[in-house]
Amino acid sequence: MIDWLAFLIVFAASLGSACLVVALYSLGIRFLATPAPVVIADGEEAVPNGAARDDEDDDVDDLGRPRWATAAAYGCFGLSVVCVIGGIYLIVPALHG
Amino acid sequence: MPLELTLIVLLVIVLALFFDFTNGFHDTANAMATPIATGALKPKTAVLLAAILNLVGAFLSTEVAKTISGGLINEGDGGVLITPEMIFAGLIGAIVWNLVTWLYGLPSSSSHALFGGLIGAAIVGAGFAAINGGVLLSKIIIPAIAAPLTAGIVAFTATKVAYAITRRNDGRKDGRGRFRHAQIASSSLIALAHGTNDAQKTMGVITLTLVAANLQDPGTGPHLWVVVACALAIAIGTYSGGWRIIRTMGAGLTQVKPAQGFAAETSTAATILASSHLGFALSTTQVASGSVIGSGLGRRRSSVQWRTVGRIASGWLFTLPAAGAVGAVAAFVAHLGTVGIIIDAAVGFLFILFIFWRSRRNRVDHSNAIPDVNKAGTAVRIRGRKGKKS
Numbered sequence: 001m002i003d004w005l006a007f008l009i010v011f012a013a014s015l016g017s018a019c020l021v022v023a024l025y026s027l028g029i030r031f032l033a034t035p036a037p038v039v040i041a042d043g044e045e046a047v048p049n050g051a052a053r054d055d056e057d058d059d060v061d062d063l064g065r066p067r068w069a070t071a072a073a074y075g076c077f078g079l080s081v082v083c084v085i086g087g088i089y090l091i092v093p094a095l096h097g
Numbered sequence: 098m099p100l101e102l103t104l105i106v107l108l109v110i111v112l113a114l115f116f117d118f119t120n121g122f123h124d125t126a127n128a129m130a131t132p133i134a135t136g137a138l139k140p141k142t143a144v145l146l147a148a149i150l151n152l153v154g155a156f157l158s159t160e161v162a163k164t165i166s167g168g169l170i171n172e173g174d175g176g177v178l179i180t181p182e183m184i185f186a187g188l189i190g191a192i193v194w195n196l197v198t199w200l201y202g203l204p205s206s207s208s209h210a211l212f213g214g215l216i217g218a219a220i221v222g223a224g225f226a227a228i229n230g231g232v233l234l235s236k237i238i239i240p241a242i243a244a245p246l247t248a249g250i251v252a253f254t255a256t257k258v259a260y261a262i263t264r265r266n267d268g269r270k271d272g273r274g275r276f277r278h279a280q281i282a283s284s285s286l287i288a289l290a291h292g293t294n295d296a297q298k299t300m301g302v303i304t305l306t307l308v309a310a311n312l313q314d315p316g317t318g319p320h321l322w323v324v325v326a327c328a329l330a331i332a333i334g335t336y337s338g339g340w341r342i343i344r345t346m347g348a349g350l351t352q353v354k355p356a357q358g359f360a361a362e363t364s365t366a367a368t369i370l371a372s373s374h375l376g377f378a379l380s381t382t383q384v385a386s387g388s389v390i391g392s393g394l395g396r397r398r399s400s401v402q403w404r405t406v407g408r409i410a411s412g413w414l415f416t417l418p419a420a421g422a423v424g425a426v427a428a429f430v431a432h433l434g435t436v437g438i439i440i441d442a443a444v445g446f447l448f449i450l451f452i453f454w455r456s457r458r459n460r461v462d463h464s465n466a467i468p469d470v471n472k473a474g475t476a477v478r479i480r481g482r483k484g485k486k487s
Contacts (some may be wrong), residue, residue, distance in 0.1 A: 002239050006375060007247075009377075010371045011251075013371040013375060014247060014367045014372075018363045029263050029273065029275050030262050030272070032275065035269050053264075054265075055273060056274075058272055058274050088286070090374055091154070091290045091370070092158075093158045093293070
């Protein structure tokens, strides 16, 4: 009477897709928050020893972020956009028949 | 065509559109409570965006259901003939319950209210045998438990993921304010999905009434004016913003932060899309509430107001029987004939006025729905600063 298999599939699909999208966008933010390397001398990087930070409303510093980090961030954001387009595809009946 | 039939069909159309309107403002919170709470969208912008997406969504999907109750009532061959009077009484039950829950700021499923009202009316018309208990269990009761649990677990996990990935141990900025940008996209998806689902329900009610009254051929789709009217009703309802429910969902259950809000909205969107495409229908309202609770449990330093959770859960418990009781009384009175229908309509109208009058005692609108919105638009401000420096 109750289609438990369908329920399990819905549960797994929801969990998987939500975590995928959230992970992608979070990674993008993580890359975007990559700070400029602090050079002490002879190309040696200093290890920032600030306190643990767990803030809610932080923005990111745009100055000095390595290029690869910016590229990776926008790659992640691009993949998130693909997921949103996938969502629109699923919502609009005319698109998937 | 007898005068009585015209009157009842007209009343059903008016009530169905008003139900659609309450459906809209009841459900604005599902998509927009969390972005309003985090300041990702200004309150009025959020409800405008949701209204437009609901309007668009209503036009995207106009394939109405074959049966009005989705199998809850044994319709058709050998079953109950659902008359326009029953639909009329059921709509009164659904509207009354939607307004009462709105007054108390309780998110509750509009479809369950509609089914409840119809069930009550059908029982009065044809006895308990009219109800399909198996479908009631598998389509309403089990999903009502499964929806918040599923969404809660998904949102809890997604929130953990978001915070784990962005957590820093070097004292630098973690960039979590930027989740506000993503919140706009995730909440928009929920609003669009809502438009394609819920406006359709009212189109179905009106179309099936027209068919029952022999004003439309069976098996044909909704008329264009029905589609337009339903789309507008749900959009205007959404724009008027159920601020009381937005307050409950955005601030009453737990304090919502950007990363958490994004995780909750993504979970809601993912769960709704999975459920509507993989064959286990879940209520949007129950999914959205579950997501907010789950994300509140998933974030450190946050607390969930279990008293509010309890109030919402008891509201869900009462939705079907309460809307059913009102629907039953309305159906009983409607059996008196035209006089009964006029009495029903008059009492219903007075009740609507009473609720709106009662709601003015403690006004909740866009300016005070969420008492302390997180500081809005930090990300936007930074962008301006960057522009100045370069």
